[in-house]
Amino acid sequence: MNNEALKCILTRRSVRSFSGQSIGREELEKIAEAARLAPSAKNSQMWKFTVLQNKKLMKKLASVIAAQLGRGDDYDFYAPDTLIIVSCERDYAYNREDCACALENIFLAAHSLGIGSVWINQLNGICGVPRIREVLTELKIPSSQDVYGMAALGYPAEQAATVEKKEGNVEYIY
Amino acid sequence: MNNEALKCILTRRSVRSFSGQSIGREELEKIAEAARLAPSAKNSQMWKFTVLQNKKLMKKLASVIAAQLGRGDDYDFYAPDTLIIVSCERDYAYNREDCACALENIFLAAHSLGIGSVWINQLNGICGVPRIREVLTELKIPSSQDVYGMAALGYPAEQAATVEKKEGNVEYIY
Numbered sequence: 586m587n588n589e590a591l592k593c594i595l596t597r598r599s600v601r602s603f604s605g606q607s608i609g610r611e612e613l614e615k616i617a618e619a620a621r622l623a624p625s626a627k628n629s630q631m632w633k634f635t636v637l638q639n640k641k642l643m644k645k646l647a648s649v650i651a652a653q654l655g656r657g658d659d660y661d662f663y664a665p666d667t668l669i670i671v672s673c674e675r676d677y678a679y680n681r682e683d684c685a686c687a688l689e690n691i692f693l694a695a696h697s698l699g700i701g702s703v704w705i706n707q708l709n710g711i712c713g714v715p716r717i718r719e720v721l722t723e724l725k726i727p728s729s730q731d732v733y734g735m736a737a738l739g740y741p742a743e744q745a746a747t748v749e750k751k752e753g754n755v756e757y758i759y
Numbered sequence: 760m761n762n763e764a765l766k767c768i769l770t771r772r773s774v775r776s777f778s779g780q781s782i783g784r785e786e787l788e789k790i791a792e793a794a795r796l797a798p799s800a801k802n803s804q805m806w807k808f809t810v811l812q813n814k815k816l817m818k819k820l821a822s823v824i825a826a827q828l829g830r831g832d833d834y835d836f837y838a839p840d841t842l843i844i845v846s847c848e849r850d851y852a853y854n855r856e857d858c859a860c861a862l863e864n865i866f867l868a869a870h871s872l873g874i875g876s877v878w879i880n881q882l883n884g885i886c887g888v889p890r891i892r893e894v895l896t897e898l899k900i901p902s903s904q905d906v907y908g909m910a911a912l913g914y915p916a917e918q919a920a921t922v923e924k925k926e927g928n929v930e931y932i933y
Contacts, residue, residue, distance in 0.1 A: 590767035590871035594793045594864050610931075617929045619768045623863065624878060628922045635930045642932060679880075682908065685859035689797065690768050693867070697764035704798060706853075725930055734856065748802045755791045756809045756899055757784075758816060 593697045598748065600701025601663045603739025607638075608666050612698050616738070619694035620669070623687040626679035632687060635670040635724055642724065643668055649716050650707050662705050665737035670708075672721075672730040684733035691736045701741035708732040767871045772922065774875025775837045777913025781812075782840050786872050790912070793868035794843070797861040800853035806861060809844040809898055816898065817842055823890050824881050836879050839911035844882075846895075846904040858907035865910045875915035882906040 613636050620634050637643055643662070651660035662668055671687055673680035688704060695702045711717055712731040722728065787810050794808050811817055817836070825834035836842055845861055847854035862878060869876045885891055886905040896902065 588871050589763035591789060591793065591868055593764035593767075594868055594871075595796050597796070597798075599798060613931070615765060619765065621924055621929065622769050622771070624771075624773060624866065626878075626880065630925045630928065633928045633930065635932060637932045639932050681855040682859040685856040686863040689860040689863040692798065694765055694768055697762050697768075704800075706800065724932060750795055751804045754804065754807045755795065756807065757787070758809060758811045758813050758898060 593693055597692055597696040598745035599703040600739075600741045600745045601703050602742040603663065603665050603701060604742045606666065606740040608700060608738060608740070612700065613667060615698065616669070616691055616694045616700075619690040620671070620687040623683070623690045625683040625686070629677065629679070629683065631674040631677045631680065632684060633672045633726065633730060634687070635672065635726060637668045637670060637724065638666065646720050646724070649720050650711070653711050653714055653717060654707060662735070662737045663703060666739035668705070669736040669738065670724065670726065670732055671734050671736070672726045672732045674729055675731045676729070680731070680733055688734045688736055695736070695738055699740065700738055701745065702736050702738050705735040705737050708735065767867055771866055771870040772919035773877040774913075774915045774919045775877050776916040777837065777839050777875060778916045780840065780914040782874060782912060782914070786874065787841060789872065790843070790865055790868045790874075793864040794845070794861040797857070797864045799857040799860070803851065803853070803857065805848040805851045805854065806858060807846045807900065807904060808861070809846065809900060811842045811844060811898065812840065820894050820898070823894050824885070827885050827888055827891060828881060836909070836911045837877060840913040842879070843910040843912065844898065844900065844906055845908050845910070846900045846906045848903055849905045850903070854905070854907055862908045862910055869910070869912055873914065874912055875919065876910050876912050879909040879911050882909065
């Protein structure tokens with residue numbers, strides 16, 4: 586296939602095991618730009634992208650989530666090099682859709698740079714819990730915003746697992 | 760930039776004016792494949808992609824939506840060559856997120872093939888209305904599914920408008 590963009594879309598798989606190699610600032614800026622240029626309803630862009638490479642704060646965020654959800658102390662978002670937290674205005678109708686489009690752009694842009702990624706969903710519905718909001722505030726996420734998804738990013742430690750894709754869910758009507 | 764995938768992501772813009780040129784089956788299959796390979800929560804794939812090129816049925820769908828929303832008779836989804844209807848199980852927690860990822864893949868795959876696209880949102884929340892459900896059933900969309908977004912697709916009649924993207928919504932925390 587000589588369509589590299591399509592190839593990128595078709596070969597992206599979630600990666601859950603990362604090497605220790607750090608992602609450079611230049612790559613992170615490209616990935617963040619891909620997120621910013623995602624479509625949003627009426628071009629609202631009611632989102633914010635927090636690119637978190639600080640491991641101490643990442644651990645702190647993981648800890649309060651684990652405590653809230655009853656997960657073990659080893660909960661660490663798959664130990665990524667970088668976590669991109671996608672937040673959006675809570676009182677905005679299309680926050681979930683817009684953030685998902687931005688996240689897909691993040692995953693694809695990362696993949697195009699040889700960086701693996703996986704959607705981390707554990708903040709869904711618990712951003713209002715005081716001990717969690719406290720950490721979000723430390724991460725400069727506005728109090729009017731909730732987190733609608735996170736991307737764990739890192740260079741892959743191993744080839745991504747192949748996942749089964751269902752057949753028969755495309756209908757052509759001419 | 761020699762990263763064609765990233766270039767595709769960064770140059771995609773919504774297109775709302777289409778030429779009369781028809782999209783071939785080969786292109787539609789590539790676009791549908793991109794949708795199918797989008798990430799979904801726990802690889803659930805609770806979605807269906809209905810690739811509608813039949814203008815009579817497209818008009819019928821537009822008419823019942825227009826009637827429901829009080830839009831004029833000229834409502835036509837921007838008169839695309841093809842409409843891809845993305846539906847998903849109503850009783851599934853991540854229907855909105857998964858369908859948005861699939862739609863973004865559709866937009867990007869289309870753009871990589873020189874095809875323009877725009878998200879059509881008007882079925883949100885009205886799929887249960889009897890006269891609308893009737894048409895969805897005619898389109899073979901299961902009664903357990905609602906539509907979470909549609910992609911209007913066609914070769915662009917003109918260059919997509921540049922839209923303003925906000926600055927200052929990316930935070931780096933090292």
